[in-house]
Amino acid sequence: MRLTNIMIGLFLGMGLVSSCQSEIEEAQGYGYLQLSSVDVNKSVTTRADVTSSEAIAVDVLDESASVVKHADDWKELNDVLLPVATYTIKAYSADKDKEAQGFDAAPYYEGQTEVAIEANKAKAVEVTCKLAQSMVSVSYSESFKNVFTDYACSIEGADALSISFAKDETRAAYVKSGQALTLKVDFGSGKVFSQEITDNAEAAYYYKVNLDITEEGNASFDITVDQTIHQYDVTVKVPTKQDNPDLKTDDIKSDVSKVWGQFAYLSGACNLEEITSPVQFRYKKKADSEWITVEAVQEEGTKNYSAKVSPLDFNTEYEYYILCGDKTGETCSFTTEAFEAIPNLGLDNWSQNGSWYPNTDGSNSYWATGNEGVAMGGSSNSTGVSDSHTGLAARLETVEVKILGGFIKVKAAGNIFIGSYQTDATNPASSVTFGRPYAGARPTKLSGYFKYQPGATMSSGSVPADRTLTSDECDIYVMLWSGDETIGEGHFITNQTVSEYTRFEIPIEYTVTNKRPDKITIVATSSRYGGYFSGINVIGQLAVGSTLWVDDFELSYY
Structure with a gap:
């Protein structure tokens, strides 16, 4: 399965009907816009091939973002006379729900470009529409299926998103981009394995998750994520966050002053020129899927931030990162100190x-x-x-x-x-x-x-x-x-x-x-x-x- 780009050709008519040409010549302040063709780029395709019959709506927006011309079908937008100015041509799927998620959701495409209308001139422009959603599928290796017979798998996301993938499911599901996606495997009896696939699903990315077992045959899984766009694959051993240069998560795992038995001091720096959202930290047990968000406290006179998180479990590995709005720092980890019992602490034994x-x-x-x-x-x-x-x-x-x-x-x-x-x-x-x-x-x-x-x-x-x-x-x-x-x-x-x-x-x-x-x-x-x-x-x-x-x-x- 591959992803699709739709190319919409927008041409200013060079050989327009004579009546229209006369109008341009008289106005001297107008140009003429005609959408004369649509080219579907089939070099990249999705699970449902898009053809020239894909219903694409078009909006022509002026510099104040007001719609000056709309067509439910680009073919209906003919012979448009526009004042000299710069316009945004926005194209998008006319009959699809961008918010829909799951196996029954349909692919939603969108794209836009700018065009400058000049007096008595005609030019050609094109809009590239790409998939606005992300795709995700789950498959299982034969080794995995041989070792485990009773399990339920799902992809979890924002707003209580949960898409179940049956053992024989081969379809991919469409999900909204911009959210964190986590794989969850429930083996029953309270045994649950989870792994974050991505903290920010990219539009037009297809996340192929393959469940396998390690060579040792234990319950530690290798999850391979294939992120495919424009015919190239990126394969990673485990999902990672890309470090944002403006947001730095301090690595505290070796800092004894910050990692204790049941609490830790998370720290990092925010160098964003304009901070429009609260600076926060997110943390969780490495084995969990749900992140906990806490507000960060800025150190006076610096761009450094910190937060004390508690109560934590003894001798447990945690993950954490700094964030501001939709920007995040690198994910780091630490392990809390182990508990050691003091004999006869209650003084009952004599x-x-x-x-x-x-x-x-x-x-x-x-x-x-x-x-x-x-x-x-x-x-x-x-x-x-x-x-x-x-x-x-x-x-x-x-x-x-x-x-x-x-x-x-x-x-x-x-x-x-x-x-x-x-x-x-x-x-x-x-x-x-x-x-x-x-x-x-x-x-x-x-x-x-x-x-x-x-x-x-x-x-x-x-x-x-x-x-x-x-x-x-x-x-x-x-x-x-x-x-x-x-x-x-x-x-x-x-x-x-x-x-x-x-x-x-x-x-x-x-x-x-x-x-x-x-x-x-x-x-x-x-x-x-x-x-x-x-x-x-x-x-x-x-x-x-x-x-x-x-x-x-x-x-x-x-």
Whole structure:
């Protein structure tokens, strides 16, 4: 199947009837227009060959685009006397619907040209009418039909266009040009494959889609699009968008600062001299057919635009491009960060092996506490309790511990943290190692539930130079590292008595956004400065009896 051009010859009569010639000579400001022949160019044909019998209407328009002469059939437009001026000769299918789509739609042709009427002169002009629609067909390779037996195929477009192609369908369908066309194959049971054929169907292009399977025989398809016009073919492995020099889509796939777990910052530039439409971005999962459009925000004083898109799925490839009106930039892609679960984030799992441990294996295997050190002179001060928001909760209490038969008394804050603990009685500060390896998506917020009761009497001790504590404070915080560098951190600190479980939220501030984390910790302590030591003694100010209950930690990612 090939496409058709219709050539309409418009001749100014050289040998006109004598009466008409006399009129021209008398007027001296008029020319004479006569449509004397139609030439049908059959070097390119469609599925229904167009002959000289094709009904072509003609409009003659003046410089203000007003129709000064019309004929439903070009043959009826004879001996037209026109004032000297420039005219547009517009020819088009007289009995077809340009908006019709599908197998029953008929080909619609149109074209136009300009002609300058000069006094007492005759000249010949022609209008080339080409197909104003696009054509599309679908075929299946034998390999495809051998592998898949149950499937339904359709071509999807704008305004809910959906044209079903049966397995034995050989016809091509006509569709309106200017719209995006997507192939959709439904294999049933919720398994759907889709691939965009073109983001802007060109008039007089015939899109031949052939469904095949890869050499490996899996469900990854090769789609070949043959775009045919004027007897030449363009074959591409997959459909692509041509980059518009005035619209540039930034490739963010390697930009860690812009691609996160459940959101991304799309960016690009619009260099159009006149922006008459909003600048926007479109994005979708690579496997989906439906695009989502979001408004772009211009960076002040520049031609750069950006948009934050969320929520996205973890570890998923997305496509996106910038657009303004009918102009688009190149399609780029990125893959979001993968999700990594934090064990026992709800703090429901506890075990006992001499001391209490916030894991199921009787050790500080992921979460840890200082219970092993406290237990040398007393009992665990960080335990799992049923007084909780749900399930079990962590109860953390600041206590005084007697060691060496009671000759030495030290204070110990209740704590729980992601990390490891190995008691060093001579240097308690070195007993704790915060953090565990982490390769998951960067969280943006830590939330959970807590109660707090500060102790009655503050001990003396060192505090930050800019303040003195009048009441003990609990501290719940999260930190992420890349190597030895802290890249993100957030704290929740309060000295208020909170008797009922209350939700807290901690935004995580990233001071470094161009690196991904390799280690994470979450920490909760009943006394904010209970980890400040000089030798075996706590020098941070705290209060014995301060108790923090914390439960149901949750990390958010957008």
